[in-house]
Amino acid sequence: MIRTDAPSFAFTRAPTRRALLRGAAGLGGAALFPAGLLAAPTLRVATYKGGDGLLLRRAGQSLPFDVDFSEFGSGNLIVEALAAQAVDLGGMSQIPVAFAAISQAKIKVFATVKGDVNEQIVVVPGNSAARRIGDLKGKRVGYVRATTAHYFLLKMLEEEGLRFSDITAINLSPADGQTAFASGALDAFAIYGYVGQRIQQSYGARVLRNANGILSGDYFFTARPEALTDASLRAEIETYLRVMRKALAWREAHIDEYSNALAEALGLPASVVKAVHERESQPRRLVPIDERAIATTQEIAKTFFDAGLIPRRGDVGLLFDRSFDALLSEKDG
Structure with missing residues (x-):
């Protein structure tokens, strides 16, 4: 009991x-x-x-x-x-x-x-010209190694005929990624949880894609x-x-x-x-x-x-x- x-x-x-x-x-x-x-x-x-x-x-x-x-x-x-x-x-x-x-x-x-997958997202600055994952070719993309973000970013790139080597992938912790995004050091950030939502609310970020259908x-x-x-x-x-x-x-x-x-x-x-x-x-x-x-x-x-x-x-x-x-x-x- x-x-x-x-x-x-x-x-x-x-x-x-x-x-x-x-x-x-x-x-x-x-x-x-x-x-x-x-x-x-x-x-x-x-x-x-x-x-x-x-x-x-x-x-x-x-x-x-x-x-x-x-x-x-x-x-x-x-x-x-x-x-x-x-x-x-x-x-x-x-x-x-x-x-x-x-x-x-x-x-x-x-x-x-x-659990949820909608909070697993790739965000870009609000004024970014990117409209799909393929537009990130050659761009600086933050991610968190060996996590869901690493995996869904890989799969999203694959769907666009791209490899990880086609972007400038930067491994960051969620906190460091948020700081880098806010400073303009990243063109996109693959992230999960409440960090992604805070980036949207605090810095006007836009969701390029979520991981629904991948995770x-x-x-x-x-x-x-x-x-x-x-x-x-x-x-x-x-x-x-x-x-x-x-x-x-x-x-x-x-x-x-x-x-x-x-x-x-x-x-x-x-x-x-x-x-x-x-x-x-x-x-x-x-x-x-x-x-x-x-x-x-x-x-x-x-x-x-x-x-x-x-x-x-x-x-x-x-x-x-x-x-x-x-x-x-x-x-x-």
């Missing part, structure tokens, strides 16, 4: 790779204590600023065990943390999963989150394999999924309230967050893994391989664990 008192949520901001590895090395200490004396393990969840912890609190959902949320800047860093056994689970897009298959990182994908809208919950085979942690993960489904349903029913809370957490104008949420391509929800999710992730690996950006395709199917499908198919109670 889910208890109704407030859960014990601990938040850790942006741990360094060295700190994560130190923490992982200390996990062996648990073996010094008899199993009967150990309390329920703390579930260590990798998230993003304004992520699961905020949603659970605003939705009034609690958990019968302690959760330690650590904030990360990208899905690739979450993959590293999972591989280092420094966290138990975390969410990410399909792109880090494709790269994990290539690097043979020890992670497992165990649930799909259906599947599938995002994933991933875990370190040991967390799925440990009986106590697996039970906690099952409970976490059930509670998150309720929280996501609350989000859909209270989108304005959630948008305001998220805007405050992110330090953004509420108008930015609300504009993104109003244009979402589909409701955000937790669902079982299906063959399409696996196939589209494999296609991502193939695309990066064909573009000469990775040494091999990797077999993404090996990363998927569908043992939670029955749970995720349950009707909400």
